[in-house]
Amino acid sequence: INAEYMGYIRLMALWYLPLLISGALLVGIVVEYITLSHSSVPQNIDRYSAANFHYMLSKHYNLDLTIDFEKSILKGSITHLFKSISSGVDVIALDARDLIISKVYRTETKKELNWKIYSFDYINDMKNEQLVIFLDKAPAYDEEFQVTIEYSTIPTATAISWVPENQTFGGDMKFMYTQCEAIHCRSIAPLQDAPGVKSTFNATLRVEAPYLAIASALPVEEKIQDTIVEDKVIKVYKYAQHIPVPSYLLALVAGHIEFKMAGKRAGVYAEPKILNQSVYELSEMDSFMSIIENTLIPYAWGVYNVIIMPPSFPYGGMENPYLTFVSPSIIIGDRSSSYVVAHEIGHSWFGNQLTAKNWTHFWLNEGFTRYAERLIIRKLYGENKYTCQCRIGMYGLRDLINEFYKQKKEECTKLFPNTYHDGPDDIMTDVAYDKGFLFLVYLEGLTGTDNFYDFLRAYLTTFSYRSLEAWDMKNIFESYVSSYLHNATDILKQINWHKWLFEPGMPTDVNTEYINEFIQGSLNMANYYIDKKEGPANKSLYKTYIVDLRIIFVRQLVDRIKDLTPLALKAIDKDFNISYNELNPEVAAVWYRLMVRMNCREIDAKVKQFLSGIGRQKYILPIYNAYAQVDFKYGLKLFQELRYKYHPIAQRRIERIFHPQHSFIPVSYTHLTLPTNREVQISVVAVQLKKKEN
Numbered sequence: 001i002n003a004e005y006m007g008y009i010r011l012m013a014l015w016y017l018p019l020l021i022s023g024a025l026l027v028g029i030v031v032e033y034i035t036l037s038h039s040s041v042p043q044n045i046d047r048y049s050a051a052n053f054h055y056m057l058s059k060h061y062n063l064d065l066t067i068d069f070e071k072s073i074l075k076g077s078i079t080h081l082f083k084s085i086s087s088g089v090d091v092i093a094l095d096a097r098d099l100i101i102s103k104v105y106r107t108e109t110k111k112e113l114n115w116k117i118y119s120f121d122y123i124n125d126m127k128n129e130q131l132v133i134f135l136d137k138a139p140a141y142d143e144e145f146q147v148t149i150e151y152s153t154i155p156t157a158t159a160i161s162w163v164p165e166n167q168t169f170g171g172d173m174k175f176m177y178t179q180c181e182a183i184h185c186r187s188i189a190p191l192q193d194a195p196g197v198k199s200t201f202n203a204t205l206r207v208e209a210p211y212l213a214i215a216s217a218l219p220v221e222e223k224i225q226d227t228i229v230e231d232k233v234i235k236v237y238k239y240a241q242h243i244p245v246p247s248y249l250l251a252l253v254a255g256h257i258e259f260k261m262a263g264k265r266a267g268v269y270a271e272p273k274i275l276n277q278s279v280y281e282l283s284e285m286d287s288f289m290s291i292i293e294n295t296l297i298p299y300a301w302g303v304y305n306v307i308i309m310p311p312s313f314p315y316g317g318m319e320n321p322y323l324t325f326v327s328p329s330i331i332i333g334d335r336s337s338s339y340v341v342a343h344e345i346g347h348s349w350f351g352n353q354l355t356a357k358n359w360t361h362f363w364l365n366e367g368f369t370r371y372a373e374r375l376i377i378r379k380l381y382g383e384n385k386y387t388c389q390c391r392i393g394m395y396g397l398r399d400l401i402n403e404f405y406k407q408k409k410e411e412c413t414k415l416f417p418n419t420y421h422d423g424p425d426d427i428m429t430d431v432a433y434d435k436g437f438l439f440l441v442y443l444e445g446l447t448g449t450d451n452f453y454d455f456l457r458a459y460l461t462t463f464s465y466r467s468l469e470a471w472d473m474k475n476i477f478e479s480y481v482s483s484y485l486h487n488a489t490d491i492l493k494q495i496n497w498h499k500w501l502f503e504p505g506m507p508t509d510v511n512t513e514y515i516n517e518f519i520q521g522s523l524n525m526a527n528y529y530i531d532k533k534e535g536p537a538n539k540s541l542y543k544t545y546i547v548d549l550r551i552i553f554v555r556q557l558v559d560r561i562k563d564l565t566p567l568a569l570k571a572i573d574k575d576f577n578i579s580y581n582e583l584n585p586e587v588a589a590v591w592y593r594l595m596v597r598m599n600c601r602e603i604d605a606k607v608k609q610f611l612s613g614i615g616r617q618k619y620i621l622p623i624y625n626a627y628a629q630v631d632f633k634y635g636l637k638l639f640q641e642l643r644y645k646y647h648p649i650a651q652r653r654i655e656r657i658f659h660p661q662h663s664f665i666p667v668s669y670t671h672l673t674l675p676t677n678r679e680v681q682i683s684v685v686a687v688q689l690k691k692k693e694n
Helices: 001-014 017-039 272-279 285-295 340-345 363-381 384-405 430-447 449-463 470-485 490-493 497-502 517-532 538-542 547-559 565-577 585-597 601-614 617-630 633-645 650-660 685-693
Strands: 057-070 073-082 091-098 100-106 114-123 126-134 144-152 160-163 174-178 199-208 212-215 226-230 232-245 252-254 258-261 266-270 304-306 324-326
Touching: 001 272, 057 252, 073 160, 100 114, 126 144, 174 258, 199 212, 199 252, 212 232, 252 324, 258 272, 266 272, 272 304, 285 304, 285 340, 285 363, 285 497, 324 340, 340 363, 363 384, 363 430, 363 470, 384 430, 384 517, 384 547, 430 490, 449 470, 517 538, 517 547, 517 565, 538 565, 538 585, 547 565, 547 585, 585 601, 585 617, 601 617, 617 650
Parallel strands: 057 199, 266 304, 304 324
Antiparallel strands: 057 073, 073 144, 091 126, 100 144, 114 126, 160 174, 174 252, 199 232, 212 252, 226 232, 258 266
């Protein structure tokens, strides 16, 4: 349009030069307005979704799936209840990945609909597809209608893990689980796979007896008749999720699983072999929930259940409502890693009840939840434990930021990162967790703790069951401060929102050096070993250290690795036998990474044993990184031998350590200004259809 008008202007310039000059001034003003209003503000579009949810919104969906362990597939249908939020649009675009579509039809009339699949992008070697359904007529504005899609998954669906018997705790039955965060739900079902879309859902799961199938929803209390298929008894389980949730919180599990209550409102699913141990380890869940309730607002979900996953699970936890996934690495016997569950419980408020609208605002989920996790720790265990946890968090944050700078990926050190080829799996890092946490601690310091709790209550109440962006949080914070705090002008003047959200690196406006006398004692002991190559007189204190202080001790060795010698490491291992006696993987993982980096290869067999028994990325990725630096060949061979034990998400991350094939194209947003008022900005994803045809 601009080119056409410019041609016309040039043609008429000879006759209307005076008007042209004055018109140019007006055009300049309009162009400047458009630039400031649109180009300089991130558009309300999810770059990782091809669904046209700004035109057709999925309010509810019904899943009816058979879990087939023999073929390693899910097969069945999904029925969407759509609401048209526009007029004149006669196509539905859904996210998909490697789904085998067999039939699409209007649910009410059974009338078949035409459909087509478009491949539109690859993100970190993962194909992304758009299922386009051509409606027989365009629905009216606000009209609701249903569409059913019959389909099956493939054995290599990126969201689904099919765990063989020998990788379970019981060793007698297979195990299936899904991991949908961030954009993997599209490999389970065709849907609007974007965190800005929240839907209720029902799930009917069919599986061969005696498997138990579970969904991230409440069981429907009704008697369901088993069926017989090819002489096999097929159990049917039904679940209903009545609170709208984004697609990444859909979770499905099937295995040899039993359930036991671990409190008045909290329960544990696990394989029978580890159920009682898991219940003991997680017996404080009720207390965790009560602390947040008493500080902020009531728990909205009624009950809270966790399931202990197979060792291959790639994360510490995953906050699926009614079915939080927890790594077995936290089942140690001393409840020392219960902070993981404290974090996942915090997600019940931050992330599940209110949700970041797209993945570039991921810190709204994780930064606030990290704050809630440490709020629990502070109130339940005291200030010293809180300080230790904060210091350990800073270690991870500094490591990550330093690594990103080495890789020239400074963009990923921002709270608002923007990358082109890197998918959300790769920007879901400690930056969102701990830099986000530091920002909230900074704001708390300006307002005072009690006032900050008041703000959090207002924030939760305002945005519950909705999706939001950072500017929404900014607006409500400024509104709260302006309305209720007498020193509002001074507080707001101090906050550099642009710096916190859009600038890279470690924060400089808040204390990041968490210290107390116990931490100092642990640091002193580590320094003594480094400097003297032997232990201090009080070295027996190490055996009394809580796990946090043991982590801090080993981390000090890592931080002073240039001064460290194999002799000092041998003295430490002689005194404490960390290589073989440390049961807590938080300590062991840091120690093994250090031993590999120092080329102390005598414990390679023990490291291999550790890597083969755990799939949690937090522990295994740094060790593979260390091998890649000191013995690339051996590290790659080790990964090739053990990769089948890891989840596909972890496999891709380790693969890129040894084969960094993907270019990283940063798209800097450092020039942006934040909108002062919330603007409604409409996506035009549906326009892609014509572009694809062309």
